[in-house]
Amino acid sequence: MPTFAHPALLWGLLIAGLPVLIHLINMFRHQRVRWAAMEFLLASQRRNRTWVLLKQLLLLLLRVGAVAAVVLMLAQPYLPSRWGGVLDRRTIHHIVLLDDSYSMTDRWAETTAFDEAKATVERIAEDAARQARRQSFSLLRFSQAGGADGGARPDVLNEPIGGGFPEQLAGLLRKLAASETAVGPRAALEAVENVFVRDPSEQRVVYLLTDFRARQWRDPAELVPALERISRSGTALHLVACVDRVRANVSLAGLAPTEGTLAANVPFFMEVKVANHSDAALNDVLVMIEADGNPRPALRIPAIPPGETVAERFPLRFPTAGEHLVAARLESDAVALDNLRYAVVDLPADLPVLLIDGSLDSGDAVYLAAALQPGGPVATGITARIERPRYLSQNPLGEFRAIYLLNLERLDDSAIEALEQYASEGGGVAMFLGPACTPAFYNERLYRGGRGLFPLPLAGQEALPVDRLEKAPDIEASDHPILRVFSGDRNSFLSLVAIDRYFSVPENLPAEAHPSVAVIARLRNGAALALERRFGKGKVVVFLTTAGPAWNNWARGNPSYVVAMLELQAYLAGAAEAFASHLVGDALTVPLDPERFHPQVRWIPPEASLSQAATSEAARLADGRFAATFSAPGSGIYRAELSGKDGSRQARRLAVNVDPREGDLDIVEPVRLAEALAGVDFRYQPAATLQYAGEEVSGASLAEPLLLFLLVLLLAEQIVAYWVGDHPRDAIGKGGAG
């Protein structure tokens, strides 16, 4: 049966009865003529009665047919099935969009979703090869679809399907494996229009073979426009589900060092995150840890609620400086790729910090240096260097992981400029005030109406009255990384700190003028004690009291001082934030000094990777850095080899992991999918039941044949009307008297 593009117009077929109606009306609306020569009229009528009747019937039928043909033509009939295919000589172009994101490695029985998809692709090609009509085939994997800027690389592009094509395709498919990317279908769908340029002489069938993960398909708003364009273009769209049900999966969602000082021989914590993508709680989840290839005690996570992600910390210490590999591994489950996660921790031999003390005896600096670099068996990795203020303007500051300004009376402009540049490029600056400080200098030179380093203007020195009743500690810590360690029951030492004097700051300034300023600790009387602000890429932390014991007793034998200062240093250094985590598909970047290194950087992929070593040329990036980039096709440890101009070689390693979100194997239900894609004409079916779909587009639009038929009808109508009505012939005896 033909289908119609505008079936509602078929009501217009009622108009086809109009000629009959007009005929009937005319029968009652005839003119009356009083006639003399009835004899000849009756003779003509007797002679032609049957023919006239037949001709009029034929004329009526032709007119009814013509009106019906017009209505049918407007309704745009389409004759599917093989009968329509007989009329239709266009090529059927099968476009297969194959999801090869790593969720397609979902394994069950002896197969995976990707294997099922490949078998389906083979079946499509085999079925198409058996058809009499011309067929062509294109195959595009999601990971090869490129981005918005194009760059799609189809595996098969508009290849005619001949007798040997299925075998050829099977050979190609055998070589294909699911990628480690988490790429969605959007780019592939957009490539249908951009890459496979529409040939007017072809009809398209698009097969989207994917696992319909909920992450991409539960709210497919960004996919709907592309899907609508495809379905509106007359393309048959098949959404083929390669996964039959949701399987439980556990993913490693993260592996990174936590806050703290990262340096050689300094203990630090790493945090591993495990996500439970299932409907049931998991108990006693084991996470195997390797450090530099050596197994470490496994972590046992007691319980992970369904759908939750649990973070667990474990301690590590590497005695040597340099890059160290840490790997975490889960036990095998439905998807293997997200059970392994890598991290490269780059540990410096030591962390030089600069302490600038304004006082002649550097009293405060000594206390702080003792806290940061206690010496003896305790290794903090920090090397504290105490200098006078003029050091700032005379030496490069880039090597220092943090700069501390202690009880400074003043700085010259060049020092202030150097400090601000240091902070804006990502350096951490901490300031402790003291008796030498004057609000005038700090407000005019360092605060500068909010444009300088100092977070808020100083009001003046204040004394904190002694709390005789000791009802509350002098310092009230907020939940900030620097003081978080004192939260809860562990703040007993901090409560012993007594603050005598401090600088007060006005806190009623408009917040919008100081959006990045935060109070991280307050005094008992509610006044701010410690402030923080962002300056460029760096951080500035200000304690409104002294680092030494002049205005408080914190530095004098209170263990919390050492802890707080080490946390402050870790926070300022920002090692955890600087920890680079790369996902598959990301561009790996290695900055290099063009004066020391050749721009060519050799990238050596992980052993298991399919790709070979490659070389990329370093170039100036948009952010001004000179760096070499490389797109990582798979997970693992990549090594970037830099060639020094002095002949030396330097290698840097980067950890690339799969996107943990792809490990969520939740799938969208067909009903939900149908609701979400309400405006899209598609057919959803499991891969196992997919049949050759060429017949859906086999068929022909009957509009053109109908137009021809209409023209024939109209011509016939004219002829029959001429025949029935006759044309006036020359009048008889017009010569008159003769």
Next chain:
Amino acid sequence: MPDSRRFLHPEAIKRIARLDLRARQIVEGFLAGMHRSPSFGQSVEFLQHRQYTAGDDPRYVDWKVWAKQDRLYVKRFEEDTNLRCTLLVDVSASMRYGSAAMDKYEYGCTVAASLAYLVLRQQDAVGCVAFDEQARTVVPQRTRRSHLESILQALDVSAPANKTDLYPVLHKVAETYPRRGMMVLVSDLLADRPPLFRGLRLLRRRGHDVMVFHILDDDELDFPFEGPTRFESLESSSALSCNPRALRRGYLAAIGDYLEEVRRGCVRHGIDYALLRTSRPLDAALAAFLSSRLGMHHRN
């Protein structure tokens, strides 16, 4: 103008007045030089003398003139023994059809009136029979100019409603006018042909010179009707609803056959036949016909 004079069209009369209506064959009522009549004249009135020519009847030689002048003259008379013309005008209901300015009845009557005027003008006798299925009015042949009025009144039939039936009419005419003369039939001839031809043959056998003016309307000849039409007979109760375009070809064939049959019938019996369309100007039609007839006469 009295109503009966509506059939006299001055333009038509003027156009045909210069033409003499001549009998193509020998008729009774001879007027010297004009009509070679075998009959002797009656009630003659002297008009003028004319020099004798061979062939003149010696009875009309004026012997008194011969005695005085020794020349032979024959006497001419004011009113010759004349052509006896009878106008047979169909006034049946079928003549009432008309799509032009005049219907067939009016056109036919005008033809008849014009001929009557012409005949009277040349001092011949003219009579008239208005008929449908029978003779409705009969006007005897007279030569008086005032006789025209009688003819016009006879033609003015108020309610013609009957069928044409020609044979009884022609038979009666043949009986009524036993002396040979000219019979002019003005009709649409929408009647059975065998009785028509029988009647015409009868007239010819009686020695009449017969002329047929066949009056038909353009519609009847061309059948230009379109759209659903109900044709109702003027002479009977028959009716036909049809698409006239569908029947046109058959109709034109039928009427073509009919005209051919009529023409052939007339020719066969030596009858002058003229088909006149009511749309055609009457004077032109008559002038053409009479000119052609004059030519035929001269050839004779």
